[in-house]
Amino acid sequence: MAEYNLLQKKILADGTIKSGDVLKVDSFLNHQIDVPFISKLGKEFYELFKDRPISKILTIEASGIGIACLTAVHFRVPVLFAKKSAGSNMDKDVYSTEIRSFTHNKVNHVVVSKKYLNAGDHVLIIDDFLANGCAVEGLIDLVHQAGAEVEGVGIAIEKGFQGGGDALRKKGYDVKSLAIIEKMDAASGTIVFR
Secondary structure (H helix, E strand, C coil): CCCCCHHHHHHHHHCEEECCCEEECCCCCCCCCCHHHHHHHHHHHHHHHCCCCCCEEEEECCCCHHHHHHHHHHHCCCEEEEECCCCCCCCCCEEEEEEEECCCCEEEEEEEECCCCCCCCEEEEEEEEECCCHHHHHHHHHHHHHCCEEEEEEEEEEEHHHCHHHHHHHCCCCEEEEEEEEEEECCCCEEEEC
């Protein structure tokens, strides 16, 4: 029998595979948050990236915020999240980019205030899922617009079969995923990890 890590065990116990390559983990990660469990994942990200001079953690609203915050506790740095629309209370001086959402099959215009992302920042990007890599590519674009440095990318669950993580690694980004799914099947309910 394969030896599974903490997150893989949780996915097998509580995750549900839906048609269209959708993995529902909303009971613990991206709707209801199992805070003690996600804090353990945050500590894992800290262990993976603690040798980097992280000054800020960047994610995208909404489901990345929980895991980013519980990671930031260990790094003792602020979390900045890209907003999917500039509200009336948002600064007008922003970095912006377009991100295609795999889950929702739409393009989101996302922004980050220039006040909070600066050239001196060393950024760790954290997100709950990585599929085709569009969200992470968009966050990297925002970091580059600010003249800041991407120190790494931490992903809770990567859908390895969709290629986004491998493409980012080929571009030289240090992408570390806590669970990489090689294949999953909704009919049988099976998940194979890399």
